[in-house]
Amino acid sequence: MAERARVAILISGRGSNMAALIYAARADDCPFEIALITGDKPDAPGLSLAEAEGVAVQRLDAKSLGKSFWDQLQDALQAADVDVVALAGFMRIIPAAFVEQWAGRMINVHPSLLPKYKGLNTHRDAIAAGDKQAGCSVHLVTAEVDDGPVLGQVPVAILPGDTPETLAERVLIAEHQLYPRVLADFVARETGVEWITAKVGELALALPQASAKTSHGSPGWRVGSESSGKFFAIMFNRHHGEDSVGVLVKCGGQDEMAQLIEAEPDIYFRPAYYGPSDWIGIRLDRRGVDWDHVGGWLERSWGICAPPRLAKLHRVAEEF
Ligand code: GAR
Numbered sequence: 001m002a003e004r005a006r007v008a009i010l011i012s013g014r015g016s017n018m019a020a021l022i023y024a025a026r027a028d029d030c031p032f033e034i035a036l037i038t039g040d041k042p043d044a045p046g047l048s049l050a051e052a053e054g055v056a057v058q059r060l061d062a063k064s065l066g067k068s069f070w071d072q073l074q075d076a077l078q079a080a081d082v083d084v085v086a087l088a089g090f091m092r093i094i095p096a097a098f099v100e101q102w103a104g105r106m107i108n109v110h111p112s113l114l115p116k117y118k119g120l121n122t123h124r125d126a127i128a129a130g131d132k133q134a135g136c137s138v139h140l141v142t143a144e145v146d147d148g149p150v151l152g153q154v155p156v157a158i159l160p161g162d163t164p165e166t167l168a169e170r171v172l173i174a175e176h177q178l179y180p181r182v183l184a185d186f187v188a189r190e191t192g193v194e195w196i197t198a199k200v201g202e203l204a205l206a207l208p209q210a211s212a213k214t215s216h217g218s219p220g221w222r223v224g225s226e227s228s229g230k231f232f233a234i235m236f237n238r239h240h241g242e243d244s245v246g247v248l249v250k251c252g253g254q255d256e257m258a259q260l261i262e263a264e265p266d267i268y269f270r271p272a273y274y275g276p277s278d279w280i281g282i283r284l285d286r287r288g289v290d291w292d293h294v295g296g297w298l299e300r301s302w303g304i305c306a307p308p309r310l311a312k313l314h315r316v317a318e319e320f
Contacts, residue, residue, distance in 0.1 A: 003287050005187035006035035008082040010073075010090040015046015016172060017088035017109055017179050022053055024180030031188040036080040038073065040092045056080065062092060070098045083287055084187055087141065088179070096143040106141040107186060109179045111171050113153055114139055118146035123164035123171065134158050134167055136175045138182040152182035191285040193237045193245050200247050200284070203295045204233050207302045208314055221298075223306045232305040233298055236271065236281060245285040247294070249301035250278050278304075 007025075009018045018037060025034050037050040040062035050057050058076045062069040077085065087108040099106065112122035113135040126134040135155040140148035154174040158167060189195050197219050204210055204221035213222050215234045222229035234248045248271055251257050257280050260268040269281045282297060303311045 004031055004033040005083045005190075005287060006081055007032045007084045007086050007183065007187070008036040008038065008077050008080060009034060009050075009086045009088050011037065011039040011044055011046045011088050012041050012091040013044050013046060013089050015044065015049055015088065017175055018046050019049060019053075020176035021086060021088065021180055021183065022050065022055060024184070030180075031184050031191070032084070035082050036076065038076055039090055040069065046089075070095060074098065074101060084183070085141075086179075086183055093145060094141065094143075099141060099143045102141070104140065107138055107151065107183065108141050108146070108148075109175050110137050110139065110146050111168065111175065113137060113155060114146060114150055121164070123167045127158060127162060127164065127167065131158055134171055136171050136178055138179055151186060152178055154178045190289075191245070193235075193285075196245055196284045197235050199291065200233065200235065200294070200298070203291070203298050204302075207232075207299060209306070209310060210302065223302050223310070228307075230305040232301040234279075244283045246281055246283040247298075248279040248281050249297045250304045251280040251301075252304075253278055 007021070009021055011018050015037075022034055024030055025032055034055050036056050036058060037047060038058040038060055039047070040060065042059035042061045047057050047059060060069060060072055060076070065072060083105065085102050085106040087106065090108070110118075110122070111134075112118070112126065113133065114137040116131075117125050123134060133155045135153055137150050137153045139146070139150045142148035154177060156167070156171050156174050201212060201219065201221070205212065207223065209225075210221050210223050210232075211226075211229065213220055213229075213231070215231055218235045218237070220231050220234040222231050224230055232250060235246075236248060237245050251260070254276065257268075257270060257278070260280065261270060266286065267283055269283070271277075271279055271281045282294065284294070303314070306314070
């Protein structure tokens with residue numbers, strides 16, 4: 001299994017969703033681990049539960065810290081080497097600048113079927129509207145409150161005689177089911193072969209005269225014409241003795257390859273199947289892949305394989 005994603009959970013109160021995530025992370029095949037529990041209220045009951053469960057806790061007090069709260073929170077998240085932030089009953093409006101730092105990497109659970117009933121009092125409003133169903137949503141956090149793309153939902157029936165409290169209780173059961181599952185899918189996505197292939201394809205096809213073509217059953221990308229084009233990138237997926245997913249690109253030769261593999265053996269490797277060639281393997285089912293760096297490798301490999309005239313034109317264009 002690929003390395004687990006490191007998740008921080010932010011809470012303000014009871015922390016029952018936090019608990020659901022902590023217990024889900026105890027499964028051997030769970031793709032995330034809980035790196036830190038923190039929030040805006042130092043006496044939130046959930047923090048004591050997290051401590052008792054042996055999870056790292058940082059108690060921050062938004063009230064006394066004022067504006068510097070967000071900087072301290074960011075420092076704590078970075079110190080814990082966090083990949084994804086999961087909000088679980090974190091009842092504070094998040095400034096746009098903070099959201100931006102975690103764009104695409106921060107998710108939230110909300111007790112309604114979004115886009116219905118954003119904000120507070122969701123259960124009261126659903127009952128008052130005469131809805132037959134309430135429910136919960138997990139969504140990506142954007143600067144607008146409770147507004148980001150929905151990643152998953154569970155509907156919950158509203159019963160005759162339900163009060164906001166009785167409904168909230170049942171919705172909470174649904175939240176505890178939904179949140180761990182959606183978070184697992186969310187973090188696993190980036191180490192899945194489909195997502196990685198799509199991402200490499202996007203970068204490869206952005207290069208001039210690049211086209212997609214399968215090479216011995218693996219997705220690959222070529223530069224040049226249909227008849228004389230050359231492969232500059234080929235995906236590999238746990239085959240030929242490798243246990244990971246990544247891309248093969250051309251490097252500058254055997255010496256460079258040996259140096260890279262020695263310096264960063266977790267990233268680079270020599271693809272056994274290709275014998276003494278200039279193809280080097282870059283693993284991509286790891287945490288924190290730097291996609292600009294991968295894009296740089298694709299461009300360089302493209303430059304090695306492109307017809308000299310095209311490669312030169314591209315170099316000149318890039319200088320402007
Ligand atoms: C949960 O119902 C959660 O969906 C809600 O607060 C409760 C926290 O409970 N969150 C929001 O309303 C966010 N807008 P918990 O602390 O026991 O997880």
